[in-house]
Amino acid sequence: ARSVVDGYLTAHPEGGWLDPLSTADLLEAYGLPLTTSVWARDEHMASVSAAGLRRLGYEGRVVLKAYWPGQVHKSAAGAVRTGLGDDAEVRSAYREFTRRFGDRLAGAVVQPMAAPGVELLAGVVQDQVFGPLIVLGLGGTAADVLADRVARLAPLSERDLSTMVTELRSAPLLLGDGGAPPVDLAAVRSVLARLSRLADDFPELAQADLNPVIARPDGALCVDARVRLE
Ligand code: ADP
Ligand code: MG
CATH class of the missing domain: 3.30.470.20 (ATP-grasp fold, B domain)
Known part of the structure; x- marks a missing residue:
């Protein structure tokens, strides 16, 4: 610490x-x-991490959160996607972040969905x-x-x-x-x-x-x- x-x-x-x-x-x-968080720098890393974490997630689901330095309210900015249940959903959520946040986007945090x-x-x-x-x-x-x-x-x-x-x-x-x-x-x-x-x-x-x-x-x-x- x-x-x-x-x-x-x-x-x-x-x-x-x-x-x-x-x-x-x-x-x-x-x-x-704290729940498990895995850092993903791109869509591929998000997909691979999510595949591992889905097994830990409530109903086999994961959460993807866009990250950029200085962010404040993530969900208000559209940076939190919960309940992603398969690879296609994870990839499309990451691509949506890329479109929405552009060059600001530093990567995303992948977490298992909590109960x-x-x-x-x-x-x-x-x-x-x-x-x-x-x-x-x-x-x-x-x-x-x-x-x-x-x-x-x-x-x-x-x-x-x-x-x-x-x-x-x-x-x-x-x-x-x-x-x-x-x-x-x-x-x-x-x-x-x-x-x-x-x-x-x-x-x-x-x-x-x-x-x-x-x-x-x-x-x-x-x-x-x-x-x-x-
Ligand atoms: P922010 O507070 O910056 O908007 P959060 O990470 O708190 O972003 O996400 C917003 C909401 O999404 C949370 O209050 C919670 O309801 C839900 N959420 C976020 N992460 C998870 C998770 N891993 N499992 C279940 N629900 C989540
Ligand atoms: Mg919060």
């Missing part, structure tokens, strides 16, 4: 967003549960006065509209870890009211605890957004993460 952070800040003293692979290296060093669950966001933001805050909220594409979030100063206590979940307005979705089975709350709390440790160890971490973390009865899995260093 230290070498990812120092390496980036040496090359970019003004700070900025890590690329997807460095992001994964940093977060995985803290045990955060559905409750989409949460978990992250770190810096408060100018108090330092790192750990945030938990309802995630996915409705996150900004619903703005259901709670935040606590790092480092999180055991009490913070349990009350953050229950204070969400969406808590019933997680606790399993209304017939659905409860999600794995220990897995959600573990994500928060690991983010807290990361934020505590690295004051250079200006922002981390894990959105969504897909929470299910059998665990929690992050399929989209970005990290900004300063």
Whole structure:
């Protein structure tokens, strides 16, 4: 983790967003549960990677995400294609990226399709006065509209870890009211605890957004993460 952070800040003293692979290296060093991501520079690489990952994907499907440096909202820009079920779909999605993004396109990330669950966001933001805050909220594409979030100063206590979940307005979705089975709350709390440790160890971490973390009865899995260093 230290070498990812120092390496980036040496090359970019003004700070900025890590690329997807460095992001994964940093977060995985803290045990955060990220889905498998394979980098593909062209249509052929995307096709080969997808063939391997389809076996891991929900219903045998994969996801393709276009990447270019400095991107912000991928799905709003048409850069996320989910549920690709065969080679023709993967290839045509990659070609569509090439058409749409042209020379900007640096490549694509291929992931297995994750099983559905409750989409949460978990992250770190810096408060100018108090330092790192750990945030938990309802995630996915409705996150900004619903703005259901709670935040606590790092480092999180055991009490913070349990009350953050229950204070969400969406808590019933997680606790399993209304017939659905409860999600794995220990897995959600573990994500928060690991983010807290990361934020505590690295004051250079200006922002981390894990959105969504897909929470299910059998665990929690992050399929989209970005990290900004300063
Ligand atoms: P962005 O947040 O930049 O728009 P995401 O990578 O979060 O892009 O993708 C947008 C949405 O697509 C996610 O909120 C999620 O619903 C879905 N999605 C993305 N990756 C996967 C995946 N590997 N498995 C299942 N669904 C995914
Ligand atoms: Mg996202």
